[in-house]
Amino acid sequence: MHRFKKNSNLLSVCRRIWRLFNLLGDTGAGKTCLVRQLLGTTGDRFPSVRRVRTTVAPTEFIITNESTFKAAIVIRPELEVTQFVTEILEQAVTSAFVAMRAHRDIDDLTDVLSDSPDQRFRLRCFLDEQNRRLIAQELSTRIVPRLVTWANDIFPNEKDDSTILSLGLDEFADELDQIKNRVLSIMIDQIKQACDCAEEAANPETFFFETRERSDFIQRLKHFLSVEDGSVSPAVEKARVRGNLRSEIMPQSLELVVVDGEGIGHDTKEARLLSTRHFDYFYNSDAIILVEDSETPFRAGGKSALAAIEKNGYLAKLSLAFSRLDLVQAQNEGRGFQIRETEKALRNVIHALKDEQVVIDRPRLDVRFLGNMQQQIPDAETSQEIRSLLLLINRRHGAARTRFVAPRYDYELLAGFLAQATTALRQA
Secondary structure, rough: OOOOOOOHHHHHHOOOOOOEEEEEEOOOOOOOHHHHHHHHHOOOOOOOOOOOOOOOOOOOEEOOOOOOEEEEEEOOOOHHHHHHHHHHHHHHHHHHHHHHOOOOOOOHHHHHEEEEOOOEHHHOOOOHHHHHHHHOOOOOOOHHHHHHHHHHHHHHOOHHHHHHHHHHHHHHHHHHEEEEHHHHHHHHHHHHHOOOOOOOOOOEEEEEEEOOOOHHHHHHHHHHHHOOOOOOOOEEEEEEEOOOOOOOOOOOOOOEEEEEEEEEEEOOHOOOOHHHHHHHOOOOOOEEEEEEEEEOOOOOHHHHHHHHHHHOOOOOOOEEEOOHHOOOOOOOOOHHHHHHHHHHHHHHHHHHHHHOOOOOOOOHHHHHHHHOOOOOOOOHHHHHHHHHHHHHHHHHHHOOOOOOOOOOOOHHHHHHHHHHHHHHHHHH
16 A cells, blocks of 8 residues: 555556545535445444534545555644644634623633634544643633733723734733643644654654454544544544445445545635635546535535536536435425425526526436435445446546636736736846
8 A cells, every 4th residue: 555645646546446436515414424334334433424524634445355454644744733723722812802801701611622713623632621621711710811901901992802812912922832832742642642653753744554453443543533532633634544344335346445525615714615625636536426415405515516516527527416315304205205305406506507607417417315324224225326326436437537628818908918027027
């Protein structure tokens, strides 16, 4: 197994060998539930699934028939982790400062210290509730009151808390750094322990392990990829898992790579749009599986994802999978009526996209309906849908090609840019 570097992409290496598909969808749509069904790890509760942000580190699951299980982990740079911790501490200070300045009771900072504002970094995995409560008490009783006193003395008439905080955080930077360094020390110790590093060793950048025991392999993976307390998953930048992890649904002869990553809108700054990290795997993939929640289809990023996939020429690779079909409320009972309700939402979004000059032909769109995915083995119809989807990906291997998107030029502005470029060249 290749021990990949920080920015390496296995897909370009193994394209001729394995079938590759990329999972896409909103946060909590059910992508990881589908991964569980492929790996046969629902009973092992791996990977972690929740209706809120769960998958943070992009993970490549390489499903093979090999007897050895292998995993490669890339750890976030220490500077990046430090920035996350700093952001969380500053968020807690800000919350307490604003409350105290407004003469309101300070909310419990223990919860504020659990996650970064965008929930992409879970500090609670490293710090249990008792440790977070001690830090919260230190901030709310020792540091923030002094910060408020300092602000009232120096800026008695200033009403803009953000301006005062930007200066106040610098004023009390040394004390906040002491807390930050204690937190980082705890985190680094946990990372070293997970990676079997000696105490005196430097913070590891990568880690690799292998075993022939399936249960031991999954339990060890949980230290790096679960969202439970004690896991080091917030510090994982990328992961690659390889071995004979396959469910009964998967054909024994099929070997493939499944890429599971952050959901659309995982970071609220992205405004539910696809970012460059979503497109990283599209070119090399044989299929793109867009997972939508059947209960609330296209309420978030699904519509923009469909538009972006079509505009960028990847529609031929797309399969649309509606999860949680069993939870859809229909006028009559039965899978057929639930599918009909879900199809209404699909027709609506296809019609709405026409107003944006995005034309999607429904008969040419591969659509799957998945229910009871939380069960160790889903219902017979869902199992058949997944098996059929895998066979389709197998047939698509190496066949789907992206179309060329011709650039459009605004010639009216060309003369002005040429003049600026000419002037800049002469000055140089």
